[in-house]
Amino acid sequence: MSSTFEIASCLPVVAVMLPLVGAAAAYLVGLRWGLLRNWLCCAVTAGSLALCLAMYPDIARGGVLVARAAVLLPLGISFRVDVLGFLLATVSAAIWFLATLYSLEYMRGEHGVNRYYAFLVLTLAGSLGTFLAGDLLTLFIFFELMSLPAAVLVIHEETQEAVRAALKYLFMTIGGSLFFFFSMVATYQFAGSVALGGRGLVGEASTLAFLTFMGFVVAFGIKAGMVPLHVWLPDAHPVAPSPASALLSGVMIKTGAYGMLRVMYEIFGLDLLRQTGWPSVLLGLSVATILLGSMVAVTQFDLKRRLAYSSVGQMGCILLGMSLMSERALTGDVFHFFADAVAKSCLFLCAGVIMKETGKRDIRQFGGIGHRLPITMACFAIAAFTLVGIPPFNGFISKLQLSLGAFDAGMPGYALALLASSMLNAVYYLPIVITAFFDRAAPAAANGAGRRRLAEAHPTMLAPIVVLALGCAVFALSSENWPLRLSETAARLLLRR
Amino acid sequence: MRHLPILLTVVPLTGAFLVPVLGRRPDRAYRLALLSVLLVLACAAGLLAMTGSGQTLQYYVGDWPPPWGIEVRVDALGAMLATFFAFVYLMVVLYAGSSVRAELGPAAQFWYWSLLLLLLAGINGVLTARDLFNLFVFTEIASLSACAIISVRDRLDSMEAALKYLILSAVAGGCILLGVALLYMVTGQLHLDHLGAALPAAAGSYPRVLLAALALLVSGFALKSALFPLHVWLPDAHSSAPSPSSAILSGLVVKLGIVALVRLFFVVFDWRRLVTLPLPTMVMAMGALGIVLGALFAMGQRDLKRMLAYSTVVQVGYIYFGLALLDEIALTGALMHVVNHALLKSMLFLCVGLIISRTGERSTAAMAGLARSMPLTVASFTVGAAAMVGIPLTNGFVSKWYMVLGTLNSGRPAMVAVILVSSLLSALYYFPLVVSAYFGRPASPQAEGPEGPPAMVWPVVGLAAVCLVLGIWPELPLRLLGGVARVMLGL
Numbered sequence: 003m004s005s006t007f008e009i010a011s012c013l014p015v016v017a018v019m020l021p022l023v024g025a026a027a028a029y030l031v032g033l034r035w036g037l038l039r040n041w042l043c044c045a046v047t048a049g050s051l052a053l054c055l056a057m058y059p060d061i062a063r064g065g066v067l068v069a070r071a072a073v074l075l076p077l078g079i080s081f082r083v084d085v086l087g088f089l090l091a092t093v094s095a096a097i098w099f100l101a102t103l104y105s106l107e108y109m110r111g112e113h114g115v116n117r118y119y120a121f122l123v124l125t126l127a128g129s130l131g132t133f134l135a136g137d138l139l140t141l142f143i144f145f146e147l148m149s150l151p152a153a154v155l156v157i158h159e160e161t162q163e164a165v166r167a168a169l170k171y172l173f174m175t176i177g178g179s180l181f182f183f184f185s186m187v188a189t190y191q192f193a194g195s196v197a198l199g200g201r202g203l204v205g206e207a208s209t210l211a212f213l214t215f216m217g218f219v220v221a222f223g224i225k226a227g228m229v230p231l232h233v234w235l236p237d238a239h240p241v242a243p244s245p246a247s248a249l250l251s252g253v254m255i256k257t258g259a260y261g262m263l264r265v266m267y268e269i270f271g272l273d274l275l276r277q278t279g280w281p282s283v284l285l286g287l288s289v290a291t292i293l294l295g296s297m298v299a300v301t302q303f304d305l306k307r308r309l310a311y312s313s314v315g316q317m318g319c320i321l322l323g324m325s326l327m328s329e330r331a332l333t334g335d336v337f338h339f340f341a342d343a344v345a346k347s348c349l350f351l352c353a354g355v356i357m358k359e360t361g362k363r364d365i366r367q368f369g370g371i372g373h374r375l376p377i378t379m380a381c382f383a384i385a386a387f388t389l390v391g392i393p394p395f396n397g398f399i400s401k402l403q404l405s406l407g408a409f410d411a412g413m414p415g416y417a418l419a420l421l422a423s424s425m426l427n428a429v430y431y432l433p434i435v436i437t438a439f440f441d442r443a444a445p446a447a448a449n450g451a452g453r454r455r456l457a458e459a460h461p462t463m464l465a466p467i468v469v470l471a472l473g474c475a476v477f478a479l480s481s482e483n484w485p486l487r488l489s490e491t492a493a494r495l496l497l498r499r
Numbered sequence: 500m501r502h503l504p505i506l507l508t509v510v511p512l513t514g515a516f517l518v519p520v521l522g523r524r525p526d527r528a529y530r531l532a533l534l535s536v537l538l539v540l541a542c543a544a545g546l547l548a549m550t551g552s553g554q555t556l557q558y559y560v561g562d563w564p565p566p567w568g569i570e571v572r573v574d575a576l577g578a579m580l581a582t583f584f585a586f587v588y589l590m591v592v593l594y595a596g597s598s599v600r601a602e603l604g605p606a607a608q609f610w611y612w613s614l615l616l617l618l619l620a621g622i623n624g625v626l627t628a629r630d631l632f633n634l635f636v637f638t639e640i641a642s643l644s645a646c647a648i649i650s651v652r653d654r655l656d657s658m659e660a661a662l663k664y665l666i667l668s669a670v671a672g673g674c675i676l677l678g679v680a681l682l683y684m685v686t687g688q689l690h691l692d693h694l695g696a697a698l699p700a701a702a703g704s705y706p707r708v709l710l711a712a713l714a715l716l717v718s719g720f721a722l723k724s725a726l727f728p729l730h731v732w733l734p735d736a737h738s739s740a741p742s743p744s745s746a747i748l749s750g751l752v753v754k755l756g757i758v759a760l761v762r763l764f765f766v767v768f769d770w771r772r773l774v775t776l777p778l779p780t781m782v783m784a785m786g787a788l789g790i791v792l793g794a795l796f797a798m799g800q801r802d803l804k805r806m807l808a809y810s811t812v813v814q815v816g817y818i819y820f821g822l823a824l825l826d827e828i829a830l831t832g833a834l835m836h837v838v839n840h841a842l843l844k845s846m847l848f849l850c851v852g853l854i855i856s857r858t859g860e861r862s863t864a865a866m867a868g869l870a871r872s873m874p875l876t877v878a879s880f881t882v883g884a885a886a887m888v889g890i891p892l893t894n895g896f897v898s899k900w901y902m903v904l905g906t907l908n909s910g911r912p913a914m915v916a917v918i919l920v921s922s923l924l925s926a927l928y929y930f931p932l933v934v935s936a937y938f939g940r941p942a943s944p945q946a947e948g949p950e951g952p953p954a955m956v957w958p959v960v961g962l963a964a965v966c967l968v969l970g971i972w973p974e975l976p977l978r979l980l981g982g983v984a985r986v987m988l989g990l
Contacts, residue, residue, distance in 0.1 A: 142891065143891040143892065146890060146891055147891075150890065153934075154937075157934070157938050160938050165934065165938060165939075168934065168938075169930070169931060169934060172926075172930055172934070173923075173926065173927065173930070176888060176922070176923060176926040176930070177923055179890075180919040180922050180923055181919075183889075183899070183900075183903065183919070183922075184903065184915055184919055187900065187903040187904050187907060187915075188907060188912070188915075190904060191904060191907040191908065210907075210912050213912065
């Protein structure tokens with residue numbers, strides 16, 4: 003599969019334009035007809051998913067879909083979809099669709115619903131554009147188009163806490179985008195082009211090239227919640243409505259890591275990185291991210307804050323995988339994008355159900371909650387096992403590949419960091435699952451007035467959770483592990499083997 | 500058609516004098532002003548079409564060629580600035596048609612229209628003047644009418660601001676005149692091209708006189724355009740005028756000093772000679788200081804109009820910074836930013852004018868929760884804020900791209916930090932306002948009803964739309980300005 007060929011296609015453009023137009027349409031429709039808007043949003047997200055899937059035949063043949071949309075500035079908007087972009091775009095469109103479905107019931111009777119749906123769909127356009135972008139400028143524009151409107155999702159509750167979190171988020175996002183901007187312009191200065199998909203545009207090592215690299219590290223690190231730039235994340239993700247948190251933590255922070263992956267392998271190129279050793283900066287930071295994120299997560303008792311810190315820890319694994327620069331590490335890395343996106347959004351959706359049905363956010367009060375919400379908590383358990391890396395689930399495969407990759411790269415010490423991550427994940431996830439099902443002392447407290455009948459969530463909230471939980475297990479259990487196969491192809495493509 | 504270059508100045512000048520002659524009724528004065536501005540816009544657009552392919556139009560007043568007669572010359576830069584400035588003027592006049600009625604008495608209104616047209620004559624005169632003395636005269640016409648416009652509102656703080664402006668502008672005018680006189684003394688020329696040709700010879704015999712003339716001219720025009728640290732008059736003057744006038748003063752009038760200096764830098768004084776002096780470095784340093792300190796001052800403001808006025812100090816610093824890099828790309832970006840900032844800042848001042856007339860407050864707290872009752876105004880303000888920060892798809896992004904690229908191209912990567920810091924600081928003072936407008940709780944119950952008279956709301960929306968259009972399709976102005984920059988740098 004080393005040879006790829008380009009296919010001109012308008013699919014990427016349509017896939018990005020659909021939610022962009024859909025967001026505006028949803029807002030206008032929603033001014034009059036609320037119900038119609040809700041279903042319109044579901045249709046738009048489902049349509050984007052279908053459009054992403056429609057690219058599969060060409061991708062499977064080893065093709066790369068390219069499209070030039072419009073000329074803007076000295077450069078232009080262009081799209082270029084290879085296996086990596088396809089996999090992530092499809093996964094994110096799928097999660098978006100499920101989160102929208104979940105929102106139907108979750109957001110019923112909330113304030114500002116119209117704004118919420120419009121921006122939910124708008125951020126889909128942004129993240130699809132980011133994953134499908136064919137050059138840095140397009141990536142930058144869609145990165146902004148996703149990041150800035152996401153502030154509206156963060157601020158949704160309009161409490162003082164939310165406003166503060168959103169402002170912090172906004173300022174850090176803008177700060178990050180300035181670093182991105184600098185590095186992008188510097189890249190243009192080096193190469194006269196910012197196109198992705200090559201083997202490296204920055205020809206040789208220089209101080210400015212290093213600054214450019216660091217600019218990208220800061221810009222994408224802020225988005226990806228890399229320590230020490232993660233400070234906005236634990237504030238911003240928990241205050242958003244749960245489906246939005248699921249998207250923020252599940253998909254949107256992945257765009258940061260995705261950008262870093264592209265920049266490392268396609269702007270700087272493997273040879274330059276090997277020769278200069280710059281990725282070791284990222285290696286150190288990613289280990290710090292894994293350890294700090296996971297350890298702080300242990301100390302959090304607010305469920306959504308614990309999940310948010312857990313995201314920081316998982317992003318550490320992803321950043322570690324890409325800076326190891328070996329094939330199996332990259333395979334595990336790309337697969338972990340998928341595994342963590344599915345599991346983390348599942349967990350946040352479960353958290354939404356728990357909060358909605360029991361009114362509790364504090365983990366210490368979750369005793370016996372599994373008796374009341376058996377399906378939700380079962381899915382929560384599966385997703386948690388995935389992130390811990392317990393065998394039959396996705397997380398095991400990605401951690402295995404990442405660890406093998408660390409050995410391949412001749413840096414077995416980093417496998418220890420991955421093990422530490424798994425262990426700490428176990429420390430902060432398993433007690434939730436255990437008390438939820440086996441805490442006999444507490445059920446009365448959990449249920450309020452004795453053990454009542456089951457009070458599971460509405461089917462449209464439950465279905466997305468179940469689908470995501472299945473997503474954590476099905477591929478890993480089946481003999482034909484489709485995402486893993488795509489990840490392997492993507493890793494080979496990035497390494498140009 | 501041949502007379503278009505001079506009509507640019509003559510039409511508003513005639514209008515300014517016809518207003519008092521034709522009638523003392525405010526609505527008639529308004530219609531006359533509107534007609535004059537429309538004519539100017541048509542002339543400017545025609546000139547833009549003619550200069551679009553790169554040639555310049557020369558016009559000898561009374562067919563007397565220089566050095567005896569006066570030459571008016573329209574190049575692509577002049578035509579483009581004249582077009583955009585006339586467009587801003589049109590929007591402001593439409594807006595002011597409704598707003599001055601509430602703010603000024605009938606007698607003051609009628610003077611207001613006359614002064615506004617006089618100011619437009621001054622602006623177009625500066626844009627098209629080809630000799631140094633006319634440059635001076637039209638700068639003075641613009642400054643004096645601007646000063647009168649500030650004081651048109653019969654209030655103590657307006658008077659104080661006008662006086663402050665008058666004194667500093669008189670100092671600047673004195674400097675410029677002295678500089679012109681010194682140059683005339685050593686060369687015997689006033690026409691810019693002839694001066695430029697005569698200077699190398701004069702530089703050998705009178706190096707100090709030339710240096711003094713250069714210093715006087717630069718400080719005079721820098722004072723007029725509020726380059727830091729000569730900006731002290733600006734926040735008072737721009738915040739105490741009526742909102743439409745603030746829009747013109749902040750958006751257009753400060754640019755005149757910049758345009759005049761651009762002509763001086765690149766036509767009269769050969770820039771390769773200037774590079775041997777530390778002047779570009781000094782201008783760059785002052786620009787950088789203006790960017791950073793102006794932003795810090797802006798952040799401390801509680802008054803919306805003062806905040807916008809300090810933001811103008813920042814943006815002027817930004818433009819000077821780009822000019823002083825002496826790089827083709829940076830110069831293109833800086834000239835593009837002259838246009839962008841004219842559109843943006845006038846739009847923001849008009850937005851704030853709407854907010855003030857609706858809430859009766861000028862404080863930044865007045866923005867809280869306004870998005871519900873004033874959706875179009877707040878949306879336009881958001882576009883303005885995004886463009887000031889330089890977010891993609893707004894015109895601010897285009898100029899930022901060129902400025903950063905130019906800074907790198909001129910081999911000063913460290914200076915990129917100044918531009919990026921300026922963006923970040925702009926975000927720090929604009930975005931909290933936008934967020935509070937959408938998500939804040941209003942301090943007092945808001946009035947019901949439409950957000951303002953349509954004649955005030957739509958000009959704001961129109962300006963915002965142009966900002967977006969220029970952000971998405973910037974090729975035409977960039978192509979023109981790129982040509983101008985190449986000509987200026989002698990490439």
